[in-house]
Amino acid sequence: xxxxxxxxxxxxxxxxxxxTLQCAQDMNHEYMSWYRQxxxxxxxxxxxxxxxxxxxQGEVPNGYNVSRSTTEDFPLRLLSAAPSQTSVYFCxxxxxxxxNTGELFFGEGSRLTVL
Amino acid sequence: xxxxxxxxxxxxxxxxxxxxxxxxxxTSESDYYLFWYKQPPSRQMILVIRQExxxxxxxxxxxxxxxxxxxxxxxxxxxxxxxxxxxxxxxxAYRTPARNQFYFGTGTSLTVIP
Numbered sequence: 001x002x003x004x005x006x007x008x009x010x011x012x013x014x015x016x017x018x019x020t021l022q023c024a025q026d027m028n029h030e031y032m033s034w035y036r037q038x039x040x041x042x043x044x045x046x047x048x049x050x051x052x053x054x055x056x057q058g059e060v061p062n063g064y065n066v067s068r069s070t071t072e073d074f075p076l077r078l079l080s081a082a083p084s085q086t087s088v089y090f091c092x093x094x095x096x097x098x099x100n101t102g103e104l105f106f107g108e109g110s111r112l113t114v115l
Numbered sequence: 116x117x118x119x120x121x122x123x124x125x126x127x128x129x130x131x132x133x134x135x136x137x138x139x140x141x142t143s144e145s146d147y148y149l150f151w152y153k154q155p156p157s158r159q160m161i162l163v164i165r166q167e168x169x170x171x172x173x174x175x176x177x178x179x180x181x182x183x184x185x186x187x188x189x190x191x192x193x194x195x196x197x198x199x200x201x202x203x204x205x206x207x208a209y210r211t212p213a214r215n216q217f218y219f220g221t222g223t224s225l226t227v228i229p
Binding site: 031033035040041042043044045048050056058059088090092103104106108109 | 119124150157158159160162165206208215216217219220221222
């Protein structure tokens with residue numbers, strides 16, 4: 001019953017450091033995505049993937065990289081962390097890709113602080 | 116571009132009373148889906164209710180119901196018999212079948228007063 005699993009749940013970085021947020025889902029969902037949540041701004045899409053080997057940019061992709069080598073995993077990489085990337089990050093997945101009313105299933109979120 | 120607007124940053128309700136959270140959206144599409152998500156202090160995002168635009172009947176899930184007004188592009192959430200566990204941030208979201216992006220509003224923080 002794991003659903004969407006994100007690690008780590010909390011992380012503190014210094015400016016310029018790199019790190020990877022891990023995301024794994026065990027529901028065989030084709031679609032996976034990363035959002036960031038900032039106060040007063042709701043959730044904004046960073047990157048998404050509609051299947052293994054396929055990724056695309058969302059609304060706020062700058063400073064982030066993703067890859068999708070398997071159906072289950074969708075890691076988010078911060079190459080050189082900046083204070084503006086301090087946020088709560090959510091990984092979310094859903095079944096199907098387009099014609100589907102399926103809702104997003106979310107991980108528990110990862111709080112990242114960049115000093 | 117699609118936008119979702121939640122004009123009430125904060126709302127409060129007495130326990131056992133009814134509260135309505137507002138959501139409007141902007142779209143030129145005729146086929147789309149609407150969602151309400153709840154985010155309690157645990158931070159977990161939980162689906163509350165969803166509505167397909169082609170369905171005229173308003174969706175209902177136990178104490179939660181929506182008032183979907185397609186022409187007005189309005190999708191409000193009504194919570195009846197409010198409980199302390201309903202205290203959370205509520206997000207309205209929109210998606211079209213042709214696109215893979217969900218558009219979220221900025222959220223409404225609901226406080227339930229005992």
